[in-house]
Amino acid sequence: MGFVIDARLVVRRGDFTLDLALTAAPGEVVALLGPNGAGKTTALRALAGLTPLSEGHIRVDGEPWHDRPAERRPVGVVFQDYLLFPHLSALENVAFGPRCHGVRRREARRLAAEWLDRVGLADQAARKPRTLSGGQAQRVALARALAVGPRLLLLDEPLSALDAHTRPAVRARLRRHLADFDGAAVLVTHDPLDAMALADRLVVIENGGVVQEGTPAHVARHPRTDYVARLVGLNLYRGTAHGHSVTLAGDAVTFNAAESLDGEVFLAFPPSAVALFRTRPDGSPRNLWHATVAGLEPHADQIRVHLEDPVHAAADVTPAALAELRLAEGDRVWAAVKAAETHAYPA
Amino acid sequence: MNRRAPWVLVLPALLGLAFLVLPLAGLLLRAPWSTLGTRLARPEILDALRLSLISATLATLLCLLMGVPLAWVLGRVDFPGRRLVRALVTVPLVLPPVVGGVALLLALGRNGLAGRWLDRWFGVTLPFTTAGVVLAEAFVALPFLVISVEGAVRAADLRYEDAAATLGASRWTTFRRVTLPLIAPGVGAGAVLCWARALGEFGATITFAGNFPGRTQTMPLAVYLALENDPQAAIVLSLVLLAVSVVVLAGLRGRWVS
Amino acid sequence: MPPMPRVVVLAAVALALAGCGIASGDERITLKVLAASSLTEAFEELGTAYGAAEKNTTVRFEFAGSQELAMDVDEREPADVLATADRATMDTVAGKVTGRRAFAYNTLTIAVAPGNPKHVQGLASLADRRLRVVLGGPIVPVGRYAAQVLARAAVTVRPRSEESDARTVLTRVRTGEADAGIVYVTDMRSAGISASSVPIPAQQNVTATYFAAAVRSGAHDPAAKAFVAWLGSPTAKAILRKYGFPTP
Numbered sequence: 001m002g003f004v005i006d007a008r009l010v011v012r013r014g015d016f017t018l019d020l021a022l023t024a025a026p027g028e029v030v031a032l033l034g035p036n037g038a039g040k041t042t043a044l045r046a047l048a049g050l051t052p053l054s055e056g057h058i059r060v061d062g063e064p065w066h067d068r069p070a071e072r073r074p075v076g077v078v079f080q081d082y083l084l085f086p087h088l089s090a091l092e093n094v095a096f097g098p099r100c101h102g103v104r105r106r107e108a109r110r111l112a113a114e115w116l117d118r119v120g121l122a123d124q125a126a127r128k129p130r131t132l133s134g135g136q137a138q139r140v141a142l143a144r145a146l147a148v149g150p151r152l153l154l155l156d157e158p159l160s161a162l163d164a165h166t167r168p169a170v171r172a173r174l175r176r177h178l179a180d181f182d183g184a185a186v187l188v189t190h191d192p193l194d195a196m197a198l199a200d201r202l203v204v205i206e207n208g209g210v211v212q213e214g215t216p217a218h219v220a221r222h223p224r225t226d227y228v229a230r231l232v233g234l235n236l237y238r239g240t241a242h243g244h245s246v247t248l249a250g251d252a253v254t255f256n257a258a259e260s261l262d263g264e265v266f267l268a269f270p271p272s273a274v275a276l277f278r279t280r281p282d283g284s285p286r287n288l289w290h291a292t293v294a295g296l297e298p299h300a301d302q303i304r305v306h307l308e309d310p311v312h313a314a315a316d317v318t319p320a321a322l323a324e325l326r327l328a329e330g331d332r333v334w335a336a337v338k339a340a341e342t343h344a345y346p347a
Numbered sequence: 348m349n350r351r352a353p354w355v356l357v358l359p360a361l362l363g364l365a366f367l368v369l370p371l372a373g374l375l376l377r378a379p380w381s382t383l384g385t386r387l388a389r390p391e392i393l394d395a396l397r398l399s400l401i402s403a404t405l406a407t408l409l410c411l412l413m414g415v416p417l418a419w420v421l422g423r424v425d426f427p428g429r430r431l432v433r434a435l436v437t438v439p440l441v442l443p444p445v446v447g448g449v450a451l452l453l454a455l456g457r458n459g460l461a462g463r464w465l466d467r468w469f470g471v472t473l474p475f476t477t478a479g480v481v482l483a484e485a486f487v488a489l490p491f492l493v494i495s496v497e498g499a500v501r502a503a504d505l506r507y508e509d510a511a512a513t514l515g516a517s518r519w520t521t522f523r524r525v526t527l528p529l530i531a532p533g534v535g536a537g538a539v540l541c542w543a544r545a546l547g548e549f550g551a552t553i554t555f556a557g558n559f560p561g562r563t564q565t566m567p568l569a570v571y572l573a574l575e576n577d578p579q580a581a582i583v584l585s586l587v588l589l590a591v592s593v594v595v596l597a598g599l600r601g602r603w604v605s
Numbered sequence: 606m607p608p609m610p611r612v613v614v615l616a617a618v619a620l621a622l623a624g625c626g627i628a629s630g631d632e633r634i635t636l637k638v639l640a641a642s643s644l645t646e647a648f649e650e651l652g653t654a655y656g657a658a659e660k661n662t663t664v665r666f667e668f669a670g671s672q673e674l675a676m677d678v679d680e681r682e683p684a685d686v687l688a689t690a691d692r693a694t695m696d697t698v699a700g701k702v703t704g705r706r707a708f709a710y711n712t713l714t715i716a717v718a719p720g721n722p723k724h725v726q727g728l729a730s731l732a733d734r735r736l737r738v739v740l741g742g743p744i745v746p747v748g749r750y751a752a753q754v755l756a757r758a759a760v761t762v763r764p765r766s767e768e769s770d771a772r773t774v775l776t777r778v779r780t781g782e783a784d785a786g787i788v789y790v791t792d793m794r795s796a797g798i799s800a801s802s803v804p805i806p807a808q809q810n811v812t813a814t815y816f817a818a819a820v821r822s823g824a825h826d827p828a829a830k831a832f833v834a835w836l837g838s839p840t841a842k843a844i845l846r847k848y849g850f851p852t853p
Contacts, residue, residue: 452780452782456780456781456782457781457782458780458781458782472737474765474766474782475737475739475765475766475782475783553769556766557739557765557766557767557768557777557782558742558766558767558768558769559764559765559766559767560767563766564767572742572744572769574676575670575672575673575675575676575744575769576672576744578676
C-alpha cells in the first residue's frame with residue numbers, strides 16, 4: 001500500500017525543535033492539531049518547501065522532495081488568510097499556478113474558470129479579493145491551490161479567518177471538496193471541531209512532537225494529554241487500576257470505571273456526567289468525593305462548575321439545578337459520577 | 348472634523364504654507380503678463396521645455412531600471428555592509444549637486460575613471476550631450492526612488508511571495524507578477540518624486556553636461572542664464588516650469604502618493 | 606575642484622560680506638569689489654597692495670562672469686566697486702555706478718590641451734566638427750568677444766557648450782572635456798602647464814576693455830572712488846601688467 005506522503009520532519013530553530021513523522025494515504029485527510037506554538041505551521045511550511053528541513057526526509061509518491069525548492073513541489077497550499085494576490089481578480093489568482101507551470105494564457109484561464117465553477121464561484125471570477133466575503137475568498141484559495149493539480153494539499157487554519165456564523169457552511173463545503181480530492185491532504189488547525197469534522201486521522205502535536213494519533217472518534221474518547229482532554233471536553237486523570245477500581249495519583253479519590261484493567265491507566269469522564277449535591281448522597285460510596293467550588297461560568301445552555309481540592313474537575317449543571325444548590329465560589333459540595341460514563345484505558 | 352486644531356500646530360502650519368507660497372506669489376506678481384504670449388512662443392523656451400521633459404522622463408526610467416532592483420536588494424537581502432550601502436545611496440541627497448557634477452566628470456568625463464574607456468573603446472563621451480544631462484539628473488534623483496521603493500519592499504507582506512512559490516512561480520516570476528504589483532504604489536510615488544527632482548536639477552547638469560540650447564540647456568539652466576541677462580524671461584521660464592510640474596504632480600499624486 | 610558655477614559659493618560669501626560691510630563703526634573699512642573672473646589673480650595681488658597702502662581699508666573680492674556681477678549690483682547684494690570685462694555689461698548698470706574708467710585691456714587666445722595634441726592651427730581649425738570646442742555664452746563678455754573674433758575670421762563654430770564665464774571655458778579644456786576654447790590671454794597664466802594656447806593673429810583679435818566703477822548705493826562711496834582711481838596708479842598698472850593686462 002503506497003502512501004502519498006511519507007515524511008520525517010525535523011526543524012530546529014533556537015530552543016525549539018520540531019520532530020514529526022507523518023504519512024498520508026491517497027484520499028486521506030490528516031489533521032495536525034495542537035496549541036499555538038506547537039509547530040503545526042512549521043511542519044506545513046516544511047512540507048511546502050518554505051522552511052528548510054534540519055534533518056529528515058519528505059517522499060511524495062516515492063519521490064524525494066526534501067531537496068526541491070517550493071516552486072518545484074507539486075503541492076497546493078491554502079494559507080491562513082488565504083493570501084490571494086490583491087492586485088489580481090479571482091480568475092487570475094486561480095490561473096496564476098497553471099501559468100507558472102507553462103500553461104498558455106487562454107488555457108489557464110479556461111482551467112481557472114472551471115475551478116471557480118467547481119467551488120461555486122463562476123459568477124465572481126472578475127472580482128478582486130478584497131471585495132469577496134471570507135467564505136468566498138477561502139473557496140478561491142482552495143481553487144487556486146487545486147488548479148495546479150497537486151498530489152499534496154496543505155491547509156493552514158482554513159476556517160480560522162471566518163466568523164462563527166459562516167463557519168459551519170464553509171466547513172461542510174470544504175469537507176465535500178476534500179472528499180473529491182484524490183491526493184493526500186494535511187490540515188493544520190487548533191480547533192478540534194474543524195479537525196474532527198474534516199479529518200480522517202488526527203495527529204496531535206505539542207512542543208514540536210506527536211503526543212497522540214488516531215481517528216477522530218478514538219482521540220475524542222481517549223485523550224492522553226490535558227490539552228487533548230480540554231479540546232474534546234473531558235475530565236482526564238491518571239491512576240492505577242485494579243479491575244474496575246481506579247485510584248487516582250495521590251490516592252485522592254477512587255473511581256469505579258466501566259472497563260476492567262490492571263496497572264497504569266487514563267481515566268476520563270465528561271462534565272455532563274458529574275452530579276453535584278449539597279449533602280452527602282446515599283448509596284454507592286464509589287465515584288463520590290467532597291470538593292470546593294473554584295468558579296462558575298456559562299457553557300452553552302448549561303453552567304460549568306469548576307471544582308478543585310482534592311482534584312480538578314469540570315461539572316455541567318442546568319441553571320435550575322444551580323439555583324436549587326445555591327452554589328457560590330468557595331462552597332463545599334459533593335460530586336458524583338456514574339460508573340457507566342467513566343472510561344479507563346491503558347496509559 | 349469637529350475638534351478645533353490646536354493653535355500651536357496651526358500657527359507654524361500657516362507659517363510653513365506662507366513660506367512656500369510667498370516666493371511663488373512673487374513669481375506670479377512679477378511676471379510680465381502683457382508680453383507673456385510672445386515670450387512663450389520663443390523657440391528657445393520650447394526647446395528648453397522639451398529637453399527638460401524628455402531628459403527628466405528618461406532619467407526617471409533609468410532610475411527605475413537601476414533603483415527598483417537596488418531597493419529590493421537593500422530591503423530583502425541581508426549582506427554585510429548593508430548599512431554602509433544604504434548610506435551611500437543617500438549621498439547624492441546631501442552632496443551639493445555641483446559637487447555631484449564634478450564627481451560625475453571624474454568618473455564619466457572624457458578623462459574620467461570609466462569615461463576614458465568609454466571614449467577609447469566605444470567613442471562615447473557623455474559631457475555636453477543629452478545623455479549626460481540624463482545621467483546627471485538620474486544621479487541626483489536616484490535616492491528619492493530608492494528610499495521610497497525600499498520602504499515599500501520592507502512593508503510588503505513576504506507571505507505573498509511564499510504563496511507564489513507554492514504555485515510554481517520562479518523567483519523572477521514572483522518578483523514580476525507578485526512583488527512588483529504589491530510595491531507599485533511605492534514605486535509610483537518614488538518615480539514621481541524622482542521625476543520632480545530631475546526636472547528641477549541644475550548644479551550637476553551644468554557642471555557635467557555643460558550648457559547648450561537644445562542639447563543640454565534644460566529649463567533650470569535657461570532660467571539661471573536668463574536671470575543674468577533678462578530677468579523677465581527668467582520669470583516666464585520659471586512660470587512654465589512651475590505650471591508643468593504642478594499639472595504633472597497634481598495628476599500623479601492623487602494616483603500614486605498617499 | 607574646478608571653479609564651475611558659483612551660485613553656492615556666492616551665497617556663502619555674500620552672507621559673510623554682509624556681516625563685514627556693516628561693521629563700519631570703527632575706522633576700518635571693508636570694500637566689496639565684484640570683479641570679472643579673468644581678473645582673479647591680478648586683483649588678489651592688487652587687493653593686498655592696496656591694503657598695504659591704505660592701512661584702514663581691506664578689499665574683498667567676489668569673482669564671477671561679468672554679466673552675473675552686473676546682476677548682483679542690480680538685484681542681490683550691495684557692493685562698492687564693480688569691475689567688468691567689457692563696456693556693454695557696465696552699460697547695463699549705467700545708472701547705478703559712478704566714475705567709471707577703463708583700467709586694463711586684454712586679448713583672446715585659443716586654449717588647448719598641453720602640447721596641442723589635436724594640432725589646432727588657428728581659428729579655422731575650430732570649424733572642424735570633430736573638435737570639441739567650448740565658448741562663453743552669448744551674454745558673457747568672453748563669449749561676445751569670441752563671437753566677434755570668429756566673425757572676423759569668417760569661421761563658423763558649433764560649440765559643445767556655452768559656459769557662464771571665461772574661467773569655466775578654460776576649466777573645460779584643462780580637464781580634457783573640451784579640446785579647445787576661446788579665452789583671455791591672461792587666463793592662460795593661471796592654467797600653468799595644464800593647458801597650452803594657440804595665438805589668434807592681431808588682425809583677427811579684438812581688444813577687451815576692462816572697466817571699473819564705484820557703485821552708487823555702496824556704503825563707502827569715497828573709499829570706493831579712491832580705489833577706482835588708484836587702479837590708474839603706477840603701482841596698480843605694474844601689477845596688472847605683471848599678469849599680462851596691457852593698461853591705458
